[in-house]
Amino acid sequence: MTHELLFAGFGGQGVLSMGMTLSYAGMIEGKEISWMPSYGPEMRGGTANCIVIISDGKISSPIISSFDIVVALNQPSVEKFERAVKPGGLLVYDSTNVITPPTRADIQILSVPASEEAVKLKNTKIMNMILLGAILDRTHVVAGESVTRALRKVLPERYHHLLPLNEQALRRGGELASVAQPA
Amino acid sequence: MTHELLFAGFGGQGVLSMGMTLSYAGMIEGKEISWMPSYGPEMRGGTANCIVIISDGKISSPIISSFDIVVALNQPSVEKFERAVKPGGLLVYDSTNVITPPTRADIQILSVPASEEAVKLKNTKIMNMILLGAILDRTHVVAGESVTRALRKVLPERYHHLLPLNEQALRRGGELASVAQPA
Amino acid sequence: MNDFRLMKGNEALAEAAISAGCRAYFGYPITPQSEILEYLTDEGRRRGMIVLQAESEVAAINMIYGAAGAGARVMTSSSSPGISLMQEGLSYIASAELPCLVVNVNRGGPGLGTIQPAQGDYFQATKGGGHGDYHLIVLAPSSVQEMAEFVYDGFDLADRYRNPVMILADGALGQMMEKVEFPEYRVEDHVPPKPWATVGKPPERPANIITSLHIQPEKMEQINLRLQEKYRVIESREVRYEAIHTDDAEYLIVAYGLVARIAHKAVEVARAEGIRVGLIRPITLYPFPSGPIRSIAKKVAGVLTVEMNAGQMVEDVRLAVNGKAPVSFYGRMGGVIPAPEEIVRELKTLAAAHPHAQPAETY
Amino acid sequence: MNDFRLMKGNEALAEAAISAGCRAYFGYPITPQSEILEYLTDEGRRRGMIVLQAESEVAAINMIYGAAGAGARVMTSSSSPGISLMQEGLSYIASAELPCLVVNVNRGGPGLGTIQPAQGDYFQATKGGGHGDYHLIVLAPSSVQEMAEFVYDGFDLADRYRNPVMILADGALGQMMEKVEFPEYRVEDHVPPKPWATVGKPPERPANIITSLHIQPEKMEQINLRLQEKYRVIESREVRYEAIHTDDAEYLIVAYGLVARIAHKAVEVARAEGIRVGLIRPITLYPFPSGPIRSIAKKVAGVLTVEMNAGQMVEDVRLAVNGKAPVSFYGRMGGVIPAPEEIVRELKTLAAAHPHAQPAETY
Amino acid sequence: MAKGTVVFDIENCKGCELCIEACPQDSLELSPRINAQGYHYVVLVKDNCTGCTNCALVCPDAVITVYREKKKTRVPVARISGVTQNITVTIDEEGKPS
Amino acid sequence: MAKGTVVFDIENCKGCELCIEACPQDSLELSPRINAQGYHYVVLVKDNCTGCTNCALVCPDAVITVYREKKKTRVPVARISGVTQNITVTIDEEGKPS
Amino acid sequence: MGQDVVDAALEQMECVYARPDTLTDTRFHYCPGCGHSVVHRVIMEVVQEAGIREQTIGVAPVGCSVFAYNYMDVDMQEAAHGRASAVATGIKRVLPDRFVFSYQGDGDLAAIGTAETIHTCNRGENILMVFVNNAIYGMTGGQMAPTTLLGMKTSTSPAGRTVETAGFPLKITEMVAMLPGTYYVTRQSVHTPNAVRQLKKAITKSFQYQKERKGTCFIEVVSNCPSGWKMTPVQSNAWLVENMFPLYPPGDIKAPK
Amino acid sequence: MGQDVVDAALEQMECVYARPDTLTDTRFHYCPGCGHSVVHRVIMEVVQEAGIREQTIGVAPVGCSVFAYNYMDVDMQEAAHGRASAVATGIKRVLPDRFVFSYQGDGDLAAIGTAETIHTCNRGENILMVFVNNAIYGMTGGQMAPTTLLGMKTSTSPAGRTVETAGFPLKITEMVAMLPGTYYVTRQSVHTPNAVRQLKKAITKSFQYQKERKGTCFIEVVSNCPSGWKMTPVQSNAWLVENMFPLYPPGDIKAPK
Ligand SMILES: Cc1ncc(C[n+]2csc(CCOP(=O)(O)OP(=O)(O)O)c2C)c(N)n1
Ligand SMILES: Cc1ncc(C[n+]2csc(CCOP(=O)(O)OP(=O)(O)O)c2C)c(N)n1
Ligand code: SF4
Ligand code: SF4
Ligand code: SF4
Ligand code: SF4
Numbered sequence A, B: 001m002t003h004e005l006l007f008a009g010f011g012g013q014g015v016l017s018m019g020m021t022l023s024y025a026g027m028i029e030g031k032e033i034s035w036m037p038s039y040g041p042e043m044r045g046g047t048a049n050c051i052v053i054i055s056d057g058k059i060s061s062p063i064i065s066s067f068d069i070v071v072a073l074n075q076p077s078v079e080k081f082e083r084a085v086k087p088g089g090l091l092v093y094d095s096t097n098v099i100t101p102p103t104r105a106d107i108q109i110l111s112v113p114a115s116e117e118a119v120k121l122k123n124t125k126i127m128n129m130i131l132l133g134a135i136l137d138r139t140h141v142v143a144g145e146s147v148t149r150a151l152r153k154v155l156p157e158r159y160h161h162l163l164p165l166n167e168q169a170l171r172r173g174g175e176l177a178s179v180a181q182p183a
Numbered sequence C, D: 001m002n003d004f005r006l007m008k009g010n011e012a013l014a015e016a017a018i019s020a021g022c023r024a025y026f027g028y029p030i031t032p033q034s035e036i037l038e039y040l041t042d043e044g045r046r047r048g049m050i051v052l053q054a055e056s057e058v059a060a061i062n063m064i065y066g067a068a069g070a071g072a073r074v075m076t077s078s079s080s081p082g083i084s085l086m087q088e089g090l091s092y093i094a095s096a097e098l099p100c101l102v103v104n105v106n107r108g109g110p111g112l113g114t115i116q117p118a119q120g121d122y123f124q125a126t127k128g129g130g131h132g133d134y135h136l137i138v139l140a141p142s143s144v145q146e147m148a149e150f151v152y153d154g155f156d157l158a159d160r161y162r163n164p165v166m167i168l169a170d171g172a173l174g175q176m177m178e179k180v181e182f183p184e185y186r187v188e189d190h191v192p193p194k195p196w197a198t199v200g201k202p203p204e205r206p207a208n209i210i211t212s213l214h215i216q217p218e219k220m221e222q223i224n225l226r227l228q229e230k231y232r233v234i235e236s237r238e239v240r241y242e243a244i245h246t247d248d249a250e251y252l253i254v255a256y257g258l259v260a261r262i263a264h265k266a267v268e269v270a271r272a273e274g275i276r277v278g279l280i281r282p283i284t285l286y287p288f289p290s291g292p293i294r295s296i297a298k299k300v301a302g303v304l305t306v307e308m309n310a311g312q313m314v315e316d317v318r319l320a321v322n323g324k325a326p327v328s329f330y331g332r333m334g335g336v337i338p339a340p341e342e343i344v345r346e347l348k349t350l351a352a353a354h355p356h357a358q359p360a361e362t363y
Numbered sequence E, F: 001m002a003k004g005t006v007v008f009d010i011e012n013c014k015g016c017e018l019c020i021e022a023c024p025q026d027s028l029e030l031s032p033r034i035n036a037q038g039y040h041y042v043v044l045v046k047d048n049c050t051g052c053t054n055c056a057l058v059c060p061d062a063v064i065t066v067y068r069e070k071k072k073t074r075v076p077v078a079r080i081s082g083v084t085q086n087i088t089v090t091i092d093e094e095g096k097p098s
Numbered sequence G, H: 001m002g003q004d005v006v007d008a009a010l011e012q013m014e015c016v017y018a019r020p021d022t023l024t025d026t027r028f029h030y031c032p033g034c035g036h037s038v039v040h041r042v043i044m045e046v047v048q049e050a051g052i053r054e055q056t057i058g059v060a061p062v063g064c065s066v067f068a069y070n071y072m073d074v075d076m077q078e079a080a081h082g083r084a085s086a087v088a089t090g091i092k093r094v095l096p097d098r099f100v101f102s103y104q105g106d107g108d109l110a111a112i113g114t115a116e117t118i119h120t121c122n123r124g125e126n127i128l129m130v131f132v133n134n135a136i137y138g139m140t141g142g143q144m145a146p147t148t149l150l151g152m153k154t155s156t157s158p159a160g161r162t163v164e165t166a167g168f169p170l171k172i173t174e175m176v177a178m179l180p181g182t183y184y185v186t187r188q189s190v191h192t193p194n195a196v197r198q199l200k201k202a203i204t205k206s207f208q209y210q211k212e213r214k215g216t217c218f219i220e221v222v223s224n225c226p227s228g229w230k231m232t233p234v235q236s237n238a239w240l241v242e243n244m245f246p247l248y249p250p251g252d253i254k255a256p257k
């Protein structure tokens, strides 16, 4: 079983750490992992993305161009990567930041008001965890339990007091996903 | 017919121009020519040499290690290049500057007191022409006439008043060679 | 969780350098490998390593010369344009027979190009981009795990042969994170004595001289003969490669580094479709595994070489095969990574042109 | 005396550059080619050429980039270590497709080596010592006459293909004097318009940009594909070589530059002794005369490649021959020039191992 | 004081706030809305703009156009002579470009 | 004035004449003879050498050894401390190396 | 204020500042608040106002401003890292009556390109060298530059730059001012409107001097790198005044009378 | 004076000057009268007298002094052209308690090696840099150097160096003196016995400062090149005083109190 995911958004939205958390979770489950960030001057424009592959077997290329799951944190990412979702795949986006929603009919589309919810949880930084929670509800890339364990790895010691908040965000994401209507 | 010559001595003794004059003479006679100087840091020590090949046909390598004729203007050159004369070849040296004469029995050896004679002619610079004259007497690399014509090419215009002196030196060299005893 | 760590290739390589006893690092930043310098300035310095950000790659490689000549385990890293600037220095280092490790995290060229993964520096690495006859030993990792492992091996080879070793990776291997496990490695067991190093001349030995200048051609030829003899030894002893499904192969793919992984996937896909294809992954690009390739080539109907360049290693493959089988090439350039499907497609084209039934002849 | 002049190879080359309309020269002194810069500062400047002694080879090659990009016929020259320093710049120039002439008067390497003639930079010149996939067109003169002639040809090729051209000579060719005759050459007839050059943007055209950066891999791949297509055209149109006594040859020698002359002598000696041997002298080292060599190789009992290095062009010979005949190699290194007798001896060894009687098979 | 106004190319504004900092009249503010690039963009929030061009001068993205009530005439103060076209460097005495 | 003398390694002298120029006593001259390297070498031609070392100091080929009648004792003026061996830089007060 | 009101108002007014035509329409790729594009714009304003666009050739570096040619709408060449002044030399020597300028960052000009910088200035090449000093390697992700301040944290001086390992911040502008080949050497900035005005004057003068073949003009622009410095643009400008100016004080270093 | 008389006399005497043991017996390959070997000898005298031979590592350049290691009998490395100070940096960083010196000509140090020179000094590497300025490229046959004087004829300035084509003579020593990384910067010569004495003092001090980890010591030696200048050695020294000293005046440029 192989899951191929893309996380995309503005720099600072937590795109890379979102992918990294998931990667750690995969590693905890004994999977093969590949996490590949976009790098270099393209980051100047303020966009960032990373590709995560989680697999039971060997991973060939860490750079791929179509995905089972795309997570888009902003409008440009929706525009750029909607077409990169495999037919039947999943596109999750932050509806707070995205004005023109995706339109493909051959994929699952999940709209989550993640930024809005993060404001409600009083920490805009955890918007990414809300989305991650939503993904875990819809798919079974890794177990939620593994993600909470992974967070302990990814978050530097000095932020460990934020673990409960992150877990709350994950749960909230799951809730939002489970009530969301298919677009 | 191919003639392979080496001219060797201290820098400033006119080693290179001697070879160049002969090369020009060969060119005047329509021959193929190759003139190859030693170059680079080995010149620091104050020694210089050049290889001249004059041939009716194409010349292969401009760098060779045995010669029909070696002209040695100083002691180190005699020591270094005596062995480079082909059996039956000719070694000409300036006896004024060479204390320990060459000893090989399988080659012609011609000792010319060139520096001494140059002093007599009141211009130490033409020592090399005396030796060239001596070679032309002993061998027939080019015609003496060609060398005098070549001098006109090699000597910059402003030195053309020295042409008669050079010709005199060539002649003197020829005379010295014709009276010299085989060593 | 066991001893695995999730790390970028560049970081894994840097971490390995520290634990391999690399004494000093000199380098200049360049994408996609600046993490090596960054990791070492931080973690490396903390663990006692000397780390200097040089003013340029030219300075860096000459600092390496000095430090290696002084007997230290040293390393530098860069990416394509920066490695080009090191060519004079590399030729000097190879000629003076100084052990060191040079990492090239290859990006798309020529010129400034892109910063994406590529393999366009194969010729430069294996044939000698600098002047004169010399060879680097070239190791090509294909995973983050190997980015780390080959550092130990690289240093050991460098010391064993007094020869510069290059790890030739690519931008993807440098930037991606994978699981990595670091081996046990006792530095003391691996670094040989270096009696030739310039450390200050005690009365009992003549002065040690590190030089690549031998102004007499005959002397320089002797130096060259000695180097060539060393290369023959390296060629006979140090070839490393991985052979996958080659036993029953009717076709052979040759690919290295990241591309070998993709080719591996292609092999699986093709085999599922009934094409009996094998894969040779050269691990040492110099010395090149010509022998293994030649012997397999004799038995197959065709060889496909896949690279992220316009066709470079394929020349070494052709030289190895020497007409015993048709050799075709597929390449992507400028930072584009081939997909497994593309490779399968190429393989089918090759198979169509050279069905195995055909009597063995030469091409 | 006719129109012949007796000149050093370096001087003849410099004189040719002036009359080929070379607008500017940028270079740094190095033995054995400093006479080029010296001749140009003197005679070149007198005849209106811009001559600048750069602070280094790195600066020189980048000045070439600028001046070529501004539309001028330009050239630089150096010798092995200096050429190594130019590798980054050459990769940029090739990628940005700027026409220029680069002269390498090869000396013995690797490292500082010697200053004597050698051919150790063949790989660097032909495979690309810089990073990424690119090619210089490489011309190999073998006489002072050709040192001059190839300058005209070189500039024309550079302009025709917007590609850097290298003249790869050696120290002996640079330093020796031979007769040379300069052809008629009207510069106006040869320099094409360069609408792409950066000369200042008039309102009616978009700005001209000289760059080698294309940050999107797909774009960079397109650039590479265009380059590769150009190289295929060059390979099909611009191969130059000399074939001597190949019609009835039972053995074939392949050699270039100065060595080809020595090999020519060896051919004569061997033929006098009854060995029917022919000679192919590649004049363009890139594009390499693979076709001619391949077709002759099919008919001979063996091929001998002779070089002043440890065996570089021999790989291209082997690739051309592709197993159709045994290929052997003889080389001298470090500035040592092989003698005709040595070549004859090698030839006899080859002939003994592979007498022609033997049925044609593959090796 | 002169009366002026500014117009923003909001799609290219990156919300860096340097113009806000530079405006002596405190006329500018970030919009709570974001543009398609994801940036909060700048808007003119007061009617006191003098058209001093300060904001435009510091704007890294050159997205500001400044208007002012007509009155001044330009004084050429520098001239680069001898090029093909007429060249008049029109920096006025106070150093403001015009 | 001290009495001194100098000894030349004539085979390595290159006849550059710098020692002749440097000798305050005019004690040196080029020999009319040449050595095996082809150079006229230097010889001491007067009996007035003071052993001042001037000639040796400027000799590029380090072929001059200088002797002087015994008298002075050395005064160490500089010391590079802390290295493994005893280091005494023996430049005397007038700056002459000893 | 509605759009109609604006439009009406604008009719009564004259445009006193607009993006110059010599800039293309391409959106700058720089991070928000980055000084690079201000410098680009000011150069292009001068080129426009001086009417020398047809005679102007620029040279872009490798650094964040590597794409300068996408914005400055004049003929341009993209040089290898550090070699912009050598490339500019090549251009200027063969086109001596064109206006040639190079544009470089601190890594480019003062680290890898040190030799080219010094020798271009020493030869007094008749070009304008623009040097944007943001005390960091912006493009490659915030490594230490030769001009990085002591104590300043970068990704390759995580504990702050120290003299022991990395030496001193390099005042290369003062060094080139020492060379007789330079005619006009000045240090400017773009952190305030007035600073921008000053820079524009300096650039205008430099092109005038170039016309008069006076020698090398060299303008350092002390600038910011909000991303590399990990600050907001506004903070970065304050930090620049407080920390950069003491070591790199703005003003003319060498100016003709 | 017969040999026996000499021998007898010598017995009454003490040797006050002899070729130091730290020089090998190899005959110098330099042209007659060349200053290089004087500098070699003086460095080795200091190494001998300071007793630091076992701790000393030298770096030779590419230039006429490329074979310096054949004469100076200490551990040495031969660096690529221009890179001696980078090589010395590499050595010193891994062997910080050794005495490391580099030795370079003007082409090596001030042309191709400019960047390495400036940055080595700027980092304040604890080494001694010896810089032999003979205003010409001796080794390659007399080409113009960065330090060649205006009007001076060389094989690449056959009509004399002009500012227009080649710029100004580069006073790199003054430049490195500006850098806070250098501790002691001085200009010396070897054209007279006293000059040689002064040089020896400067070298002695430099090793002492190196011991104390004070930073870079930089000694320029204004020297001759009789072959390149086409003069006799004696003429060359006179020419040097008359023509080189006005631009390159001997003396300390930066000296600790
Ligand atoms: C030869 C070479 N070395 C290194 C690099 C990587 N590189 C690109 S830009 C840069 C430095 C950029 O810093 P700076 O010049 O200060 O410009 P900034 O981005 O700060 O404006 C480096 C090291 C390269 N492209 N080429
Ligand atoms: C990369 C490189 N470029 C050029 C040369 C040729 N070269 C050797 S020495 C030298 C200059 C020597 O001049 P300088 O440094 O002043 O030393 P000098 O001989 O005058 O003592 C040059 C250009 C080289 N060996 N390597
Ligand atoms: S023009 Fe002046 S007053 Fe108007 S908004 Fe801009 S800075 Fe403020
Ligand atoms: S300065 Fe420009 S980019 Fe920045 S906020 Fe203001 S208008 Fe927007
Ligand atoms: S020691 Fe003094 S006096 Fe004696 S020869 Fe030498 S310079 Fe002259
Ligand atoms: S200085 Fe030395 S080499 Fe020169 S002439 Fe005197 S003894 Fe001979």
Ligand code: SF4
Binding pocket: A044, G029, G030, G031, G033, G034, G035, G036, G064, G134, G138, G139, G224, G225, G226, G227, G228
């Ligand atoms: S990284 Fe720094 S210099 Fe580069 S664009 Fe961003 S702010 Fe500007």
Ligand code: SF4
Binding pocket: B044, H029, H030, H031, H033, H034, H035, H036, H064, H134, H138, H139, H224, H225, H226, H227, H228
């Ligand atoms: S060429 Fe000049 S520097 Fe070189 S050894 Fe001769 S005199 Fe000395």
Ligand SMILES: [Mg+2]
Binding pocket: G063, G105, G106, G107, G132, G133, G134, G135, G136, G137, G138, G145
């Ligand atoms: Mg910067």
Ligand SMILES: [Mg+2]
Binding pocket: H063, H105, H106, H107, H132, H133, H134, H135, H136, H137, H138, H145
């Ligand atoms: Mg010099």
